[in-house]
Structures are given as structure tokens and as C-alpha cells.
Amino acid sequence: MSLLRYTLWRLAQAIPVLIGIVTITFFLANQIPGDPVEIMLGPTPAQEQVEAIRARYGLDRPIHVRYLTYLSGVATGDLGLSIYYDRPVLEMILLRLPVTLLLMLSAFAFAIVTAIPLGVLSAKRRNEPADHVSRIVSLIGVSTPSFWIGLVLIIVFAFHLGWFPARGLILPWADPADVRGAATRLEVIRQSAHHLFLPMISLGTLQMAQITRIERSSMVDSLQGEYVTLARAYGVPESTIVRKHAFQVAQLPVITIIGLGLSTALGGAVLTETVFEIQGMGRLIITAINNQDYELIMGTTLVFGFVYVIGVIITDVTYSYLDPRVTYGDD
């Protein structure tokens, strides 16, 4: 099987998983005590009003009918209507998802760009001062909650020093006309980066710390490999050995950690978005739950599940691309 076919096959396998997510979320959401219509209309609504709203959102039909309707809706790309926002769920998600993705991708970019050199350096200089520093930094990183880092960053860099804004996020592709103080695209991007910096560090630190630790231990192992000794015995320069011979073998566990990190980062994004008052998926899902907005809860959960599944597939595909020993399951 080729890599492309393998990827498509893995994507096809994701469909039952997603159906499972939809089903579980649907029934769980509907089991939450309370009534969205009540939240919407207050404690003493008129009976006709309630019935009209129920009919409008399809809440008057039996649960299995609603389930099947919802499932067929998902298949055609219709995620229903948000009760709280009174807008299609898909529209809300498309509005918020890019914000969260931007936050997550920048956090991971920050984590990978810092963690890999740090881990490699740590492994190369094992038990030397550079290694100790990097290990202490990553130990602190793994054991500090991201919202706390966010708060400290806000207090120090936004409040006291005033270097970065404390709240909000500007998308780099936003229309310059909508962004205050920005006349050109470049200005928008600059402002976007300015806003993104603190949340990125806040969300990325945990990933950075985890990746550093794995990178270090994996490189230590790989540098002790017999193939590294062989390369040395054949006169390969030390820099090439670290960069090529040891490095490529060492990346396999690192990729797994990055892939799994995607799911923890989603959780972290919810907190980071709350701390920095960013209108992303994380805050959307909290609003949905607080208001028992069934369709929105299901829609956002489905998206989180989807991102997670995609993360796993990317991990597997990258793994099989990097490690020739991984077969595509056909022999």
C-alpha cells in the first residue's frame, strides 16, 4: 500500500469514530438536567411561546427521531441551529475555529522550534550545565498549569511592562478596515503577532517542556546506538551524526508526543482563551454548555473530536513516512 492509500484508508477509518462521538455526545447532552428553552425565556414563560420555540428547534419530537435527523444533518454538513446564538452552528464554528487553530498552531510551532534544539543540545551535552538548565526548565514547564502561566504573563508583560496587550486576538487575515490603527495588511499581521505572543507562550510552554524531555531521552538513546558508533568509525563528522544519523531515528517518539499533545492543547486552549478573553472554540464550548445549547455542544464536541482524530492520523502517517519498519498493515 502506498502512503497516499494508507492516509485515505486511515481517514475512512475515522468515520465510525466520528459517528461514535456524535452518538455519545448527543445522548449525553440530552441527559443534562435543565431545559434550554427555560434558560432562554426565563422562569415563567407563556405556554405558547415555549411550544413555538420547541417546534422551531425541533425539541418537540421524540429523542430517537431527533438523533436520526441530527445524524443525517451532520452527513450533509448541517450541524443544526444554535439556540443561544440563534444562528447555524456551522457558521459559529467557522467563525471561531480559525482563532483556536491559529492559537494552537502557533503554540506548537513555538514548542517545536524551541524544544527540539533544546532537547538535542541537552542530549549532546549530557550531564553538563546546559543539560541541567534545559532539564530544570522543562520540569517547571510540565508541572505548571497553562492558565497560571497566562496570568503571570499578563501581570508581568501586559500590566507592569506594557509590552503586549492582555486580551483579545486579531486574525492576520482580518480586513485592515476593521482593525484599529492598521492601514495595511502588514500592519494587521504585526498587530496579530503582537496579540498572539502571550497566549502562544502560555499554551505552548507545556508542549515545549514535554517535547524537550522526550527529545532529550530519545536522542540520548539514539546517540548510544551502534549505528552512531559505526558512523564515527567511518569518519562521519560529529555534526552530521547528530543532525542526520542520530536525529532521524530519535524523532519517532517525539512525533507521538506531538500528536498526543494536540488533544491536551485543545483542553489548554479553552483555559488560555478564557484567560486572554479570546473568542475561540474554547469559549464557544463553554458558552454552549452553560446555556444547554444542545446543537452547539454537539457541534463543538464533534469538531474537537475531529481535530483529535486528525491529529492521530497525522501522527501515524508521519510515523510511517519516517520509519520504514512501520508497515501499512497489508503484510
Next chain:
Amino acid sequence: MSEPLLSVENLKTQFFTEDGTVRAVDGISFDVHEGEIVGLVGESGAGKSVATSSLLRLVESPGEIVGGEITFKGRTLFGLEEDASGELRPRDDMLSEEEMRREIRGREIAIIFQDPMESLNPVFTVGGQLREFIELNRDLSEKEAKREAIDMLREVGIPAPETRYDEYPHQFSGGMRQRVLIAMALACQPDLIIADEPTTALDVTVEGQILEMVKELQTKYDTSFIWVTHDMSVVAEICDRVNVMYLGEIIEHATVDDLFYDTKHPYTRALLDSMPRPDETVHELNPIEGVMPEAIDPPAGCRFHSRCPDAREVCREVHPEPRDLADEGEPTHRAACVKYDAFDVGYDESRPIEGDAAGGFGAGLTRTGGEE
């Protein structure tokens, strides 16, 4: 005889561990001439592999070469001298680390490791690894190196080398991988190849085929070999001259015929006796009693005395350096055992050691008990 290709004089490599200094290689001397296969034999832990990695100066921390001299084709791979204050420092003519890497490793001296499963990098193609080393050590272009790699794979008996070139190590069997490693060594066209137990991990039929092939290619390319092994039958098969190592020292050196038919050192004798033979049952096997003592605190006197059936009191006190015991006009045959007249330290008058070292497994372990 002509100038040797490689000559090792009193080489000492030690490991500085928390438990103390491990004298892994403790003053060995040997040489290798052009076109010959020299064996380095001994039990596990005798220091064979440390000796070979010392030759390429690849000993890793906490290990360090602390003394001796290694000369290869007139160049000093290792050598120390005393400066004015009596401190040891590297001699001026000793090659720098960079020169070792560029001019010696791979290019002049190549190595084949014991474990073909671990020696090849699992994420690169076999051909790619071969090509990289050829490119590096023969200054060929990528294209020429690839052609050379494929030719060499064919030479070591790998079928369909053009296809196998693009395959990964896990797609090769153990024997095939070892052939790849041999191809790697030969393709760099070194003058000396160090083979560190290259057939130990293979089954005997494959081992036989590979030994055959190496002999053929050795004649064809006229490459010298240092063949490290613990297997006396491999020695008999392939070596011209043999050095037997015990606990960091070379205790006997002879041509392969002399070693087998005119064995001098009791340790060599014991090694030969412990070889399984088709005409004997397992019960008739005669293993060496005891275990090799730690190199961290080697026994005083002769290091083998704690396990030696011929040991006498004098063996505890006198530490013998190897001496030539060959008759006039015969090839050198050195051994380090005081029972020969050449040593003349009173072996004949000395009493056998109490509690007979050959008396059982425990004898080797309680060696400190009898010292007084």
C-alpha cells in the same frame, strides 16, 4: 620481515568509574603486517573490543587511552611523551582528532561490528548508508559512489544488488546485513579492517559462508585484518597469527599452527580444551573453571593464577611479561607463563597453590582468601 602496517606498543586503556579504575587494556603489544589476518582471541571481558576501539581512538568517556604507542603506516595514531615537568602529554606527531576522522577512520582503517542488526541505521536505506561512507572516504561523486556500492554488494554475494540497494536494513536477514557491513568496509578500500566478532551473532552455516567469502576477498584486495573472536574454530579457519588476551593482557602470541599444535600458555590450552568437538559428548567438555576476575582489581602476579591448573606459589608473586619461547629460526612464539625456563623465577621449586585452583567453580571467586 618488512615494516609492519600497524604496530601497537604497550597500549593501555582505562575506564575511570565510580567503583575504581578498570584496566580494560593493560599494556598490550602486537603488530599487523600487510595482507595478513591477525586474530585477537579471548573470553568476554578480556578487553578485545576496547583494544580495537582504542586503535581508532574511539574509546568513549569514562574510558581513556592512558599509555602506549600506536603506529600505522609510519603515522602516530597515539603517542605520549613527558614534558619538562614530567607530565604526560600527546606527542607533536600524534594525529589530531580531526586528522583521525578525515584520514584514518574508514579511509585507512575500517571496522565491522559484531551485531549486524544494530549496526545499520534503521531509517536509511542500505544503499544510502553504503554510499555515504564511500563518498566520504574515497572522495567520489554521489553517482560514482552509488555504482561502487552496487558493485560491492554484488561482490559480497547479495543477489539483485540494484534492487536491494534501495531497501532498508529490516528487509535483510542477519547474514545479509553482515555482508553489507563487510561490503561497507571493503568499499572504502582501507589497508586494515578490524572485524570485531563479525560472525558471532550468525548461525554456523552462515558463519561458514561468510568466513569463506572474507578469505576470498582478502586475497583479492590484499587487505589486512584484525579478527576479534572468542571462537577458536574461527581462529583456525581464518587467521595467520593469533594473540590471546586475558584480562587486558596478551598472554600468548603465535602463528595459528603453533598455537594449536604447540600451545604454551595454560589459558590457551584451557580455551582449546573447552571447545566442543563432534567426537566428544557434552560431559567430556572441559570448561575453564571459575570466572574471569574483575579488571578493576586484577589479581597480583600472573592474572590467570586463580584459575590455572598449573599455578604455583610463585605465580602469585611474579607478573610475567610475554617472552619469546620459539626455537632458533622459527617464527616468534611469545607466551607469558613462568613455568617455562625462559623466565627462570623458580617455578620448579615453588609449591603448588593450596586449595587447588582447578578444584571447582568457587576457586576463582575466593582468590583473595589465600593471599598472605
